Amino acid sequence: MIVRQDTAATSPARSHPGYLAAALVFAIGMAGTTLPTPLYGLYQEQIGFSELMVTVVFAVYAVAVITVLVLAGDFSDTLGRRPVLLCAMALSAASAGCFLLEDGLPLLFAGRVLSGGAAGLLSGAATAAVLELAGPGQQGRAGFAATAANMGGLGCGPLLSGVLAQYTSRPLDWPFWTHLGLVAVAAAVAWSLPETVDRPRPRPPLRPQGVRVPAEVKGVFAPAALAAFAGFSLLGLFTAVAPSFAARNLGVTNHAVAGAIVFTVFAASTLGQSLTRRIGAPRALPAGCGVLVVGLALVASSLLAKSPALLVAGAVCGGIGQGLAFRAALTLVGDAAPAEHRGGTISAFFVVAYVGISLPVVGVGALAVTVDLRTAGLVFAGCVALIAAGAGAYTALRPAKAPASGG
Structure with missing residues (x-):
């Protein structure tokens, strides 16, 4: 989902392949938001809840995304893209941790809320980072890279967890351990990305947009x-x-x-x-x-x-x-x-x-x-x-x- 923002960003001084690296971070973060999709039936068997509760567990994710979009959708314009990307990776890792420690509905809800927070931050900051890291003449490709990272990441989450759930001995654990490893890679990549926002000094107060x-x-x-x-x-x-x-x-x-x-x-x-x-x-x-x-x-x-x-x-x-x-x-x-x-x-x-x-x-x-x-x-x-x-x-x-x- 491409969010066009008015930012204080400055384009990199030279053509930089970093837009593909930023797209990788985006894709890994979004994959975590759909990772539980093929697993809800297993959670139903394990915990025992109705189809209505499955949809409610899913819906709290959307509520969290909306809340973050409203309250913090433009924070990367002030703080910079890289800190917000790292915060999103931290929320994604915490979400995976909730699912790994899950012993009932409360941690399922917590995991989905944290996942929604990560998606809300990524929607704006990651898209902006991908576009801003593109060199001259690369804007069209960068725009599609952001689109592909977003929707492709959302699609890869169920595919990854479905395969691991079907063909490993611990179907409710391996998907999230695997994603934690991917998040660690994404965090390292995000840390290495050049910052594209000229952060003002002193920094203005953060206010919900x-x-x-x-x-x-x-x-x-x-x-x-x-x-x-x-x-x-x-x-x-x-x-x-x-x-x-x-x-x-x-x-x-x-x-x-x-x-x-x-x-x-x-x-x-x-x-x-x-x-x-x-x-x-x-x-x-x-x-x-x-x-x-x-x-x-x-x-x-x-x-x-x-x-x-x-x-x-x-x-x-x-x-x-x-x-x-x-x-x-x-x-x-x-x-x-x-x-x-x-x-x-x-x-x-x-x-x-x-x-x-x-x-x-x-x-x-x-x-x-x-x-x-x-x-x-x-x-x-x-x-x-x-x-x-x-x-x-x-x-x-x-x-x-x-x-x-x-x-």
Whole structure:
């Protein structure tokens, strides 16, 4: 998720390969946030809790991300990128520690909160670091590196933990020990990165930036934010309950396969985001919403037909649509926002997106208590498809136009 910030950053004096190193740090940090995805079924067996509680455990992560975005989303502009990256790595390590020491729900909740804090810090600081460490002529590649690190990292987390859970003797330990090792590598890399922010002396006090949608952005913001809400709802579904869907309704009990299915939606999202620039944001937003609707229809069909192949097709199609719509929406909102309010406007956009990744999924868990998980999934797919279709139709009929100045 690319956050465009107005920073006090200065570009490196020479072309520097550090943007790829910063992308590696970003990817490792984001992988930790989705590491528990294929493991929730094992935690259910071990601790004994409902599908609703699975979605609540997942949702506290999103609440933590939103809180950090609102309170500390621009702290790296003052403190520097490197200290914030190191803080994010510390939170990621602490999250892994909570899961390793887990003996009940409290530490699961603590681990997810710490993981959300890490993701909230990384969303802005790591993206800015990747872009700022790019040399002349490397901005396009650096932008895609940030996108790939974010979504690719989110996808690699379930893939890694699924394989380790399936093929090692301690399925709830090895994923987090492995991630702790990767975090140590990422922290060392982050420490070695050149600082790109000229930190003022004396340092101004750190204050929460808050969120704000200026009047001149509201026409673009509403449909863009709804598209992000719908797309992130799909990501939340796959990250929180897709392994349960696959196991209970499709007969997929292999943790590695479940992790690979979740990886597919994030890999497809990365592909979709890479296509947005070619299509152009005003056209990519409605197109992405349309593809997302098709993906949701395939997910619903997989539940009706009990077909793993249709679920994978839904992950691919829905992920591409989410990626197209998300990057287009973020581009349009960022370009329309006045420079002096861009940080708060982008934070508001991400607040809506992260509400989308959590609230509908909790609704699925709550509905699954009274009906079966399959029916809850069908209701979810229908509701989110309506939101995506509405946002897509609105932007197709009233295409947004970014200011010539770029905001």
